[in-house]
Amino acid sequence: MNRPISTYKRVQQWAVFGRLWFLFDAKWQNPFDSAEKIAKYLAGKHKPIYHPLSDVGDHVVVINTKDIALPNKEWRYRMYYHHTGFAGGSSWTSAWELHNKDQTKVLWKAVYKACGGSLLRHNMMERLHLFPDDKIPQELMENISDHMKQLRPVPKALHEYTEEEIKNFPKVFEWPEDYVLN
Amino acid sequence: MALMYGYKTLNRCIISKSYISLKPFPFQSVALSIGKQNYLKKIIQTETENTIVVEGIQVNSPREGKVIKAQNNTRACPLCRLGLKNIRHSDVLILSQFINSDGTLLPKQITGLCGRQYKQVAIMVHHAQLAGLLPRKPHTPVTEPWEHLNTYTISK
Numbered sequence: 001m002n003r004p005i006s007t008y009k010r011v012q013q014w015a016v017f018g019r020l021w022f023l024f025d026a027k028w029q030n031p032f033d034s035a036e037k038i039a040k041y042l043a044g045k046h047k048p049i050y051h052p053l054s055d056v057g058d059h060v061v062v063i064n065t066k067d068i069a070l071p072n073k074e075w076r077y078r079m080y081y082h083h084t085g086f087a088g089g090s091s092w093t094s095a096w097e098l099h100n101k102d103q104t105k106v107l108w109k110a111v112y113k114a115c116g117g118s119l120l121r122h123n124m125m126e127r128l129h130l131f132p133d134d135k136i137p138q139e140l141m142e143n144i145s146d147h148m149k150q151l152r153p154v155p156k157a158l159h160e161y162t163e164e165e166i167k168n169f170p171k172v173f174e175w176p177e178d179y180v181l182n
Numbered sequence: 183m184a185l186m187y188g189y190k191t192l193n194r195c196i197i198s199k200s201y202i203s204l205k206p207f208p209f210q211s212v213a214l215s216i217g218k219q220n221y222l223k224k225i226i227q228t229e230t231e232n233t234i235v236v237e238g239i240q241v242n243s244p245r246e247g248k249v250i251k252a253q254n255n256t257r258a259c260p261l262c263r264l265g266l267k268n269i270r271h272s273d274v275l276i277l278s279q280f281i282n283s284d285g286t287l288l289p290k291q292i293t294g295l296c297g298r299q300y301k302q303v304a305i306m307v308h309h310a311q312l313a314g315l316l317p318r319k320p321h322t323p324v325t326e327p328w329e330h331l332n333t334y335t336i337s338k
Contacts, residue, residue, distance in 0.1 A: 028332055069313075069332035076328045096328035152334070155272040157315040169275045171245040173260040173294055180223045181241060 016049060021059040021143040025134075026107060027067040028154045035110035037148065038062065042115065042124040052120060059127045060148070061140055066103040066132040069152070070095060080109065104130035259296040261303075269302070271309035271335060274316060281307055285318040309335040 005013070022041055026034060040046055044056035070078065078095040098105050111128055115121040129140060136144075158166070175181070221240045228235045252263035261267065269276055280293055280303050287307065290300050310316040313334050 067332055069334050071334055071336050075331050075333060096331060155315055158274045158278050170250045171248045172250065172264060172279055174249045175222055175243055176292060178223055180225060
């Protein structure tokens with residue numbers, strides 16, 4: 001006779017095999033470094049029960065993709081190649097042009113590459129949800145259970161500090177005698 | 183009508199609007215300073231009907247009481263004596279003390295930085311300006327389309 005699963009065992013089963021939804025804030029993050037982390041979560045490699053054929057990958061919702069940061073001059077010089085398949089259909093687009101056309105594409109392509117070359121890649125990409133700002137549909141918002149830690153610290157510009165904070169910050173040197181303040 | 187002069191010269195000057203003439207006001211005698219009060223100068227320009235009065239008044243330093251003292255009485259530069267040798271471009275509150283409001287660096291004679299630290303600060307300020315964290319000189323009307331996007335500079 002089949003015994004029904006105990007409550008404890010059922011909770012354990014859900015906790016182990018349940019598909020989670022993670023939130024990642026891409027503000028001031030390098031898309032290529034964060035793509036490696038996102039692909040790891042999409043594959044399920046953060047779980048001890050991981051197997052490529054077990055379909056244990058989680059969903060990842062990425063917000064603020066319009067605020068990603070590329071190092072140095074990569075916005076200008078990083079090129080994306082595309083060929084339509086027809087004669088004369090090859091094109092090279094720079095990262096800033098691609099970003100202006102679609103603000104999620106740079107991160108999408110980075111995650112697509114980080115997922116590897118297997119047939120599971122398209123399934124993983126289906127579970128990736130990208131949003132240029134922080135407006136998420138309510139259905140997705142209800143599913144999100146945890147968030148992924150950011151890789152780079154978010155810098156604060158001088159104009160974002162209040163005048164009082166700047167004034168009260170300890171100073172490193174004193175003005176010389178008879179210095180003209182203007 | 184703006185009057186440009188370095189510090190430690192004229193204290194007050196009256197200009198009549200009909201013709202520009204410098205009328206040096208009698209100097210104040212330099213008193214012996216007893217306390218550690220640091221006096222700075224501020225230029226104030228007041229306009230009446232016929233005259234412009236350009237005055238240099240003595241002002242207390244705005245950063246009185248906020249300056250960190252080194253533990254020993256060293257002659258090292260402000261950053262070396264405090265051990266701030268590895269400043270990052272994101273340490274905006276420290277870097278902003280060495281620049282003007284338009285982003286140009288203050289001279290070494292005023293800040294007291296050594297040559298090595300001055301170079302490092304100059305590089306970090308440039309990195310911060312590229313990332314949009316510090317103000318820089320306003321561009322010519324045509325800006326590059328990739329400059330409003332977030333960038334960061336990789337430093338060791």
